[in-house]
Amino acid sequence: MAALLGRSCRKLGFLSSGHGARRTVSTETGKSLNLYAAINQALHIALDSDPRSYVFGEDVGFGGVFRCTTGLAERFGKNRVFNTPLCEQGIVGFGIGLAAMGNRAIVEIQFADYIYPAFDQIVNEAAKFRYRSGNQFNCGGLTIRAPYGAVGHGGHYHSQSPEAFFCHVPGIKVVIPRSPREAKGLLLSCIRDPNPVVFFEPKWLYRQAVEEVPEHDYTIPLSEAEVIREGNDITLVGWGAQLTIMEQACLEAEKEGISCELIDLKTLLPWDKETVEASVKKTGRLLISHEAPITGGFGAEISATILERCFLKLEAPVSRVCGLDTPFPLVFEPFYMPTKNKILDAIKTTVNY
């Protein structure tokens, strides 16, 4: 049936360095790694460089359900890399406490769908600790990592994208990498950032995305968006796994003569307004795409801000191609997702407005 055929549209080749001009931080070559291996490397470096950093969460000891923490317990010992019982609220609260004592607590929430019991701790404790104590205390050493996003068959509770909830909380940062090389640099930045950070990893890309990742210690600055593809007709903004879909749409649009500029936001809170604004002032059109449901999704914030800043330069309404306003479905996933064709349609409509 259509539902089964639609699944194949998610098969992706990965963002290679061949398309358009790239302004990446590091163009060095390194070992070919996938996303979980890159994150693993970042964690190894983080624990190595700071003896007061700890990794904990459910099942991280043996390597984690996505193998992001392989080898850490063996190398750094059970006192620094340990399992917790099944209690997200407890895990994050515990992490906040550890961080408040000047340690780097790298917490893993097994799936972003399970982060909600910890939501109170993140929003009410982590985000406000520095503020309410007048800078006497802070939990800046806290980094929460969680796999998010659709994976093809995840259903209601293994596919959610909850970034919008966290982007509404001043006091924390929200970061989402798009590829292995980005993930390693961004994760190291997040761990070393003196603010609590929620780091969402696109689980779809754990094995699918393979890229050359430099082996040394490097960081990628937060709150700096990157133009990964230059163009003149329309600006596309996205993050995480969605960028690969958007890139495919850009390629298709190019065949029809539409030149698309693609921006990876990387940090959602606080986000790089200047880069997006400069791009939209150039192209006059904006399209935002994310997997989370459209109403109240982070695209709404980007849209409103750009509207404020670039109103007179806009040639068309800001377009949002996002997940539908339903719970993340099981069999209907291909219909729910913001696919390449939906994005392509929206690009064409916006350009021809």
Place this chain on the structure above:
Amino acid sequence: MALSRISSRSNGITRPFSAAFNRFISTDSTPITIETSLPFTAHLCDPPSRSVESSSQELLDFFRTMALMRRMEIAADSLYKAKLIRGFCHLYDGQEAVAIGMEAAITKKDAIITAYRDHCIFLGRGGSLHEVFSELMGRQAGCSKGKGGSMHFYKKDSSFYGGHGIVGAQVPLGCGIAFAQKYNKEEAVTFALYGDGAANQGQLFEALNISALWDLPAILVCENNHYGMGTAEWRAAKSPSYYKRGDYVPGLKVDGMDAFAVKQACKFAKDHALEKGPIILEMDTYRYHGHSMSDPGSTYRTRDEISGVRQERDPIERIKKLVLSHDLATEKELKDMEKEIRKEVDDAIAKAKDCPMPEPSELFTNVYVKGFGTESFGPDRKEVKAALP
């Protein structure tokens, strides 16, 4: 007396036997007393007796239904590997005694709510194989119309409240149901099932405190299969005596591989809950499969352990021995029964495979109450403005 087969829509439990097994019917009212294999361990209460009242009919029913459950789970395993079932699939084989013992002790007015390992509980509550396989494969005829999948089976008319993905979240819900039952003076109880992993969730203790405070007829059942996904209980819990974790709430530890012990415990718990308030039951059980189909189940436990439990404590084998020792059937008759069950399961799968997937418009239904929802736009926001049905 001649029996006629009821049509295939009948549920697993009350299906009558075919004419070949005629002679059992004459023994169906014969009471049998069975001793549980292990004594109960009690916390803050007096344990029930080890002698369980039963009948030959019940004994055979137990065998048949457990064999059906086992066969169903194995079939689901193959379907998953054939990619006909997508998503996540958590199998219950090994733990059938809990589902069946519980059903035998209660009525359909008593509510059951559980986590994601719910296929057999659903069957026990009266669900049909067709509904099970259709839901697993995401078809329209499934119990949740194909929209829930393996983790979200529900059956309202038998007070089966599902089917929950988030670990531990179903326990406060269960206590809420118990509250409603008490408020409406229904003389019914709620069994809220959870696992040893979920036993460490904070919300459980919150719900327990409230239930104890207000004397709710809530029975919290910890299905302790000793592994929370891949984590052994001693690595996750300071006190793996889950029946004692209620502290001020009484508890009972039960051999979860013995269907009669489960039945006795649930009966005891129901009486207790109606009179005095919440109680915790810890079912000492075991699952043969891994946590889900993505888990081989052998990286955190040895194959010897699994086969050891299978040899010594398998619930179906136990019932089989009882059936044979009480002369209720011969080996051959039981084998024939198993063959018949296999065929029944295969037929249900074939029927489910033929069933259509839900209509794409079903993506939008039931988000809100019909007619009171919001509008949903097409991708370009210019056309296809449709009010969510």
